Amino acid sequence: MTKNALPQRIGVIGAGRMGAGIAHAFLLGGADVVVVESSPEAAAAGQERIERSLAKSAERGQSEHGAVTMTTDRQALAGCGLVVEAVPEDADLKAEVLTEIAGIAPDAWLGTNTSSLSVTDLAARLPQPERLIGLHFFNPVPSSSLVEIVVSPTTADELTAAAQGWVAAIGKTAVTVQDSPGFASSRLGVMIALEAMRMVDEGVASVQDIDAAMELGYRHPVGPLKTTDFVGLDVRLAIAEHLERELGPRFAPPQVLRDKVAAGHLGRKTGQGFYDWSTEK
Template sequence: MTDTPQRIAVVGGGTMGRGIAQAALTAGREVVLCDVSEAVLDKARETIDGGLRRLVDKGRLEADAAEAALARLSVTTRMADLADATVIVEAAPESPELKEGIFRELDTVAPEAILASNTSSLSLTRLAEVTGRPERVVGMHFFNPVPVMPLVEVIRARQTADKVVETVEALARDLGKTPVRIGDSPGFAVNRILIPMINEAAFVVEEGVATAEAVDEAMRLGANHPIGPLALADMIGVDVVVAIMEVLQQGLDEAKYRPCPLLRRLVDEGHLGRKSGRGFYEYPPKGR
């Protein structure tokens, strides 16, 4: 049986990093959350506290267990504080240069840790190459919202050791997730299928075939999707959708992966979805 890590570090205090940290805390793990911004870390702690309280309100977690979970969380702006973590999950923005820089630093400060990336589309083989222990680099692609979504895509780099894959799969199961092994290809499995669908939905709107509301209602009622593709784009982040389409276009060299100009215009205007308050839809501070 594979031993599962008890002390986990998460790099990146944004939406995904906070969600991964909450899932690990709820599963009884000690978590250290690292970000360059004190303000982001303060917001992350507040958000995690709120998430744990909602679990208590729904009867899914005892109040004392929620307090104990939050007590297991520590935050830091210093990467050196992650040295004793068994697994470090990088959840930084989807930039190859940024992620490679983080992996180079982690390779130095935490030489024994498994380095996992929450990348949604980038090459794990390339990330592994910037470290001195590529066999201990792996992908753990969680889905938003992390405390709710059950899937973790486990992406094996060309260099990843069997033991590392088995360890992160066991960890995912202990966090209440279902790990699915996926090959290291642009977009992996889910996003290679999902993001082009969102892109095509944007083309339908841009070409005047249907409104965003009509597209989403049609896909909910006609394809039995729980949320329409354009509302989902707002949840994911329109900028993230564009970034993944660019990775698919570059990695697979296919014209069909060209990002829809409407998506690019939304990004240029700062309309990134829920996180900016407006995307295909508007989101007042307390909800849509």
């Protein structure tokens, strides 16, 4: 296998927006991808997401891709060379899934798509902690050029080198960081977003003007509040609470974020967040 070659068969756990995007990236890289969901309904929705993404890629001239298998049976992951979990940001859930997959696919490398949880702690709950690495993809995966590789003290050097090759193989750029609260990207991105939310709370400026200040003044492609809508306000709240516990009160979630999550306004996925997405198809 060449340095940048993907495993021939890759597993992805979860086919929500992130999981489907990760599967799409590996498919375009030429791998065959097995995607596992928790129910037939979720699997059907995930299949539709992936097919829609592949159709858009074909319109851009990217018609070659590997084969996708959608299933609810985790045993289908046997024989995969890499399995990436993209389940909700809950340490116990991720550890449970990773432990099960470690047994089903004993020769596979394991990746966690966590955006803030400790890869070190997750690895410590596995029978072979050296098999786990953080592969933090960004939403939306198809248009994002970055993957943050998170290395724990127990991650095998061979796995770190392989992961850097995998990211190159799917046409993205890797940044490699040591495991720490929030890594590099979430720590910086969440801090900017929380300050933007505080400015909304204080009436400093409108949501649109705060985002425009960062987009036009600092050349951010998308402002911090619109990015929060893409990520999900519930996800941002969970990350902020985790970072507050780990790093102190500077990461305390603003009241506007708590209020919106309590009201079910979670961003693009629910049709309402800091912006109105209800008319989006």
